[in-house]
Amino acid sequence: MADRVFNFNPGPATLPYEVLQQAGRDVVNFKNTGMGLIEISHRSKEFIAVCQETETNLRELMGIPANYKVLFLQGGASSQFFMVPMNLLGPGKKAAYLNTGVWSKKAIKEAKLFGAIDVAYSSEELGFRRVPRSGEYKVADDAEYLYYVSNNTIYGTQFPDVPQSDKMLVSDMSSDILSRPIDVSKFGLIFAGAQKNLGPAGVTLVIIREDLLERSPANIPTMLAYKTHAEKESMFNTPPCFAIYIMGEVLKWLKKLGGVDAVAKMNAEKASRLYAAMDASDYYRGHADKDSRSLMNVPFNLPTKELEAKFLAEATALGLCGLKGHRSLGGCRASIYNAFPLEGVVKLTEFMADFAAKNPAP
Amino acid sequence: MADRVFNFNPGPATLPYEVLQQAGRDVVNFKNTGMGLIEISHRSKEFIAVCQETETNLRELMGIPANYKVLFLQGGASSQFFMVPMNLLGPGKKAAYLNTGVWSKKAIKEAKLFGAIDVAYSSEELGFRRVPRSGEYKVADDAEYLYYVSNNTIYGTQFPDVPQSDKMLVSDMSSDILSRPIDVSKFGLIFAGAQKNLGPAGVTLVIIREDLLERSPANIPTMLAYKTHAEKESMFNTPPCFAIYIMGEVLKWLKKLGGVDAVAKMNAEKASRLYAAMDASDYYRGHADKDSRSLMNVPFNLPTKELEAKFLAEATALGLCGLKGHRSLGGCRASIYNAFPLEGVVKLTEFMADFAAKNPAP
Numbered sequence: 001m002a003d004r005v006f007n008f009n010p011g012p013a014t015l016p017y018e019v020l021q022q023a024g025r026d027v028v029n030f031k032n033t034g035m036g037l038i039e040i041s042h043r044s045k046e047f048i049a050v051c052q053e054t055e056t057n058l059r060e061l062m063g064i065p066a067n068y069k070v071l072f073l074q075g076g077a078s079s080q081f082f083m084v085p086m087n088l089l090g091p092g093k094k095a096a097y098l099n100t101g102v103w104s105k106k107a108i109k110e111a112k113l114f115g116a117i118d119v120a121y122s123s124e125e126l127g128f129r130r131v132p133r134s135g136e137y138k139v140a141d142d143a144e145y146l147y148y149v150s151n152n153t154i155y156g157t158q159f160p161d162v163p164q165s166d167k168m169l170v171s172d173m174s175s176d177i178l179s180r181p182i183d184v185s186k187f188g189l190i191f192a193g194a195q196k197n198l199g200p201a202g203v204t205l206v207i208i209r210e211d212l213l214e215r216s217p218a219n220i221p222t223m224l225a226y227k228t229h230a231e232k233e234s235m236f237n238t239p240p241c242f243a244i245y246i247m248g249e250v251l252k253w254l255k256k257l258g259g260v261d262a263v264a265k266m267n268a269e270k271a272s273r274l275y276a277a278m279d280a281s282d283y284y285r286g287h288a289d290k291d292s293r294s295l296m297n298v299p300f301n302l303p304t305k306e307l308e309a310k311f312l313a314e315a316t317a318l319g320l321c322g323l324k325g326h327r328s329l330g331g332c333r334a335s336i337y338n339a340f341p342l343e344g345v346v347k348l349t350e351f352m353a354d355f356a357a358k359n360p361a362p
Numbered sequence: 363m364a365d366r367v368f369n370f371n372p373g374p375a376t377l378p379y380e381v382l383q384q385a386g387r388d389v390v391n392f393k394n395t396g397m398g399l400i401e402i403s404h405r406s407k408e409f410i411a412v413c414q415e416t417e418t419n420l421r422e423l424m425g426i427p428a429n430y431k432v433l434f435l436q437g438g439a440s441s442q443f444f445m446v447p448m449n450l451l452g453p454g455k456k457a458a459y460l461n462t463g464v465w466s467k468k469a470i471k472e473a474k475l476f477g478a479i480d481v482a483y484s485s486e487e488l489g490f491r492r493v494p495r496s497g498e499y500k501v502a503d504d505a506e507y508l509y510y511v512s513n514n515t516i517y518g519t520q521f522p523d524v525p526q527s528d529k530m531l532v533s534d535m536s537s538d539i540l541s542r543p544i545d546v547s548k549f550g551l552i553f554a555g556a557q558k559n560l561g562p563a564g565v566t567l568v569i570i571r572e573d574l575l576e577r578s579p580a581n582i583p584t585m586l587a588y589k590t591h592a593e594k595e596s597m598f599n600t601p602p603c604f605a606i607y608i609m610g611e612v613l614k615w616l617k618k619l620g621g622v623d624a625v626a627k628m629n630a631e632k633a634s635r636l637y638a639a640m641d642a643s644d645y646y647r648g649h650a651d652k653d654s655r656s657l658m659n660v661p662f663n664l665p666t667k668e669l670e671a672k673f674l675a676e677a678t679a680l681g682l683c684g685l686k687g688h689r690s691l692g693g694c695r696a697s698i699y700n701a702f703p704l705e706g707v708v709k710l711t712e713f714m715a716d717f718a719a720k721n722p723a724p
Contacts, residue, residue, distance in 0.1 A: 005396035009403050012603060020398045024386040034367035034681065036382045038562035038608065041371050041684065074436035074564070075585060078599040082583035110583050195600055200400035202436070202564045202602035221444035221472050223437060237440040238557055240564035241374060242604055246400065319396065322403065 006344030009322035010153050010297060010335040011175065011196040019249040026245070037245055042238050050241075051234065054248035061251060061260055064184050064207060071206040071226065072234040072244050077103070077174045077193040080204060081110040084170055084189060087216045087226055088144060089115030096120040096143040096167070101128045101152035102328070103172060111147075118143060128155040130292040134164035143167055145188055151176035151296050153196075154326045156287050156333070158294035162186055168209075176296050177205070178254065179338055180264040188212055194243060196296070197338045199250050202243035254338065263338050270336045270345045271295040277349035283356040287329055301331035303361035308332060311355055320348055368706030371684035372515050372659060372697040373537065373558040381611040388607070399607055404600050412603075413596065416610035423613060423622055426546050426569060433568040433588065434596040434606050439465070439536045439555040442566060443472040446532055446551060449578045449588050450506060451477030458482040458505040458529070463490045463514035464690070465534060473509075480505060490517040492654040496526035505529055507550055513538035513658050515558075516688045518649050518695070520656035524548055530571075538658050539567070540616065541700055542626040550574055556605060558658070559700045561612050565605035616700065625700050632698045632707045633657040639711035645718040649691055663693035665723035670694060673717055682710055 007014035023037075030037040031046055040047055055070045064070065073079070084107075089095055093115045097108045099122035111117045121137035123130050131152075139146050146167040151158040153175045163169065168188035177192040184190065189208045195201040208226055216225040228236050257263055275293060278284040278300055287299045302308045308331050315323050325331040336345060369376035385399075392399040393408055402409055417432045426432065435441070446469075451457055455477045459470045461484035473479045483499035485492050493514075501508050508529040513520040515537045525531065530550035539554040546552065551570045557563040570588055578587040590598050596606075619625055637655060640646040640662055649661045664670045670693050677685050687693040698707060 003391060003394065003396050007397050007401055009397075009401065011600065012401055012403060014401050015398065020390045020401075023400075024390045027389060028382045028386045029365060032365065033683075034365050035369050035371075035683070036377065038385075039369055039371065039374055039376050039382075041374060042563065044371075074438065074441075074602070076436065076599045079436075079585050082585060086583070106584075110585075113581060113583060193600065200604050201404065201600045202605060219475060221448070221475060222468075223441050223444060223472075237438045238373065238555065238563045240436070240602060240605070242562055243564060243602070321395075321397070 005319040005321045006341070006347060007322050008320065008334045008336070008340070008344075008348075010326070010333060011193075012201050013196050013335055013337050014339050015199070015246070015250065016253045016339045019246065019253055022249055023246060027242075038242050040241075042235060042241055047241060050245050050248050051239075054244060054251060057248070057251040057255060058205075061178060061254060062182070062184055062207075067210045068184060069208050069210055069213070069226075069230040071208065071229045072239055072247075073204045073206055073229060074202070074240055076201070076204055077172055077191060078106070080172065080191040080206065081107040082113065083224055083226070084147070084191070085111040085114035086220060086224060088170075088188070088212060090217060092116070094118055094140060094143050096139040096146045098122075098132060098137065098146070098148040098163070099124060100131045100149055100157060101155050103152065103174070104147075104149045107147065107149070107172065115144075120146070127287070128152065128157065129287055130289040131157050131159050139165055139167050145170045147171070151294050153297045153335070154299070154328060156294045156297045156299040157289075157292040158296065160291070175337075176294075178260055178263070179267050179296060181260050194247055196335075199247035200243050202240045203247060205247070250339070266342065267295045267336070267338065270340065270342055271298070273342075273345050273349055274298050274334060274336065277352045280353070281356060283361060284352060296337055297333060297335045299325050299329050299331065299333040301325075301329070305330070307359055307361070310359065314355065315348070315351060318347070318351060320344070320351060367681040367683045368703070368709060369684050370682065370696045370698070370702070370706075370710075372688070372695060373555075374563050375558050375697055375699050376701050377561070377608070377612065378615045378701045381608065381615055384611055385608060389604075400604050402603075404597060404603055409603060412607050412610050413601075416606060416613060419610070419613040419617060420567075423540060423616060424544070424546055424569075429572045430546060431570050431572055431575070431588075431592040433570065433591045434601055434609075435566045435568055435591060436564070436602055438563070438566055439534055439553060440468070442534065442553040442568065443469040444475065445586055445588070446509070446553070447473040447476035448582060448586060450532075450550070450574060452579060454478070456480060456502055456505050458501040458508045460494060460499065460508070460510040460525070461486060462493045462511055462519060463517050465514065465536070466509070466511045469509065469511070469534065477506075482508070489649070490514065491519065491649055492651040493519050493521050496523075501527055501529050507532045509533070513656050515659045515697070516661070516690060518656045518659045518661040519651075519654040520658065522653070537699075538656075540622055540625070541629050541658060543622050556609055558697075561609035562605050564602045565609060567609070612701070628704065629657050629698070629700065632702065632704055633660070635704075635707050635711055636660050636696060636698065639714045642715070643718060645723060646714060658699055659695060659697045661687055661691050661693065661695040663687075663691070667692070669721055669723070672721065676717065677710070677713060680709070680713060682706070682713060
């Protein structure tokens, strides 16, 4: 693995190397069937076993209560932006949304097609550099749910805790699911695109409280009702087999690592080292307010655009790849999801100190 | 490749072995980036090149005119069942559907949510054992389009030609796309789930005439409007990268093979040998009427259920796998898509003759 780089991409993102190696073999010949993983029927006993093991491990890792269904869907988190309100709202019904970045803004836009949306909080005027504390906003009594994005990949903010509310919570956890323990029973629905902490692009995880399956209006397309997929265990139609398989391998890797508590400690350690390197001087400027900082995505700027370009080029040459920032903030962004190794963070922080010393601000 | 079997699965289905071998390497380290294919950003120059090459090769192989867009979507053909009428119909608008199997029936059910659906032909009472000839049905003057499923995987029927009609055609070509030349300019929209002739499950190909992009109602979710994906070249959100990559590799393989004309000849040869083996006696009974027979899926029954079970067990032991029939017809089904080798068909026909001789009907 001499040629492997440290991959700071925001998603699709780095995956455990042992998962890739196993996938490389299974794609050609899966469990000695004489067929590749992507050639076998989704209704074969081999693939059904993959799905079942994946669900079992996810339930164990997240502590998902028995009255929740686990669904493997397609269409990305972007499809959940409309599926959530399409299934859970309806004419005259209301929901509260916390607007903390691009992804919540898009979700609010789609939700408005299906109900009355109350934006209970927005940090847009602050450049989305913070998330609210519980108590900073009011949720209308007649809101069906409170929606929030737990981690914001672009602005590098993250809710430090689950918002306190007597309302059912709905959360887009695409970029921090399984990175720390959460109490699933506080949620009506959790969803996550896979391509950060779960696996490759192409599958979207939905965890939904069973009683909510009955809420869908009768006149929506079959494929868009959660109930359709819950009743058929995500096999109403052909599921995205490869992406589910990789998710399964990632979950096995996470279990071996010690589960969510163990990885949460490692994530805290990685982020703490990276923020310490940033805070050591005024050279690197983070975007997020300190008490809203994300443990997953760390955007930062250098004194000038020229220095940023030089930093990125030299980092890439050292095998520190994918550090280019999102176009809305420019500069740099280090995404350090579950599978990103501490070793890569150490190397980055050393490079940051070295670069700042050699390239003083003008 | 001593351990490789002949895989007659109906989908996900057999893929070219060289594609699997290449994928096995690329999943671990793609083009010497030091990152696996499923770890790189969908907006990286490497992945954008994959998408562009895939589209270019598809346009060349199918002869897609310049005024058509090629989209790589998620959700399977089942999502197109509702997206087509949601985007192309509207209150009071009408479309004509030909009902020739389970997949058209499901499409009709979804379409009824969005317009007036005229089922211009149905072979349901005949057990879906045939498809209509042009002239056997009338399409209403005010129909927006004529919809048909070009090949029926379950019942083993296939339209021998594109239906003649002055209406715009819409077709579900999931199970025979790229198996023979077609004139794309007769169609408003063609779609296909990838997991038969194109690649793995997880990506759906949509080919749509550009002017139709303007028809979508304003109040549908962003992700469900074809225009959204057309404008962003299938990158509005993270696409199913791995499935698109495999499709790209399959198209390269098909080009090397000589393209659609060459594979069409091979498909005709394979099917003709298999049907000749079936027709050699009364032992094997096909489901489809002879003039509606599919070149892709060949369902057949044996004299008794016991003989069918014995046939399947012995075939599997010989490395002829995935021959179990769909539950609605029972018996056997040989799916012989583009990537299925002639050698496997020869082996199957030899086994069929041998089995019939050794196991006479009671």
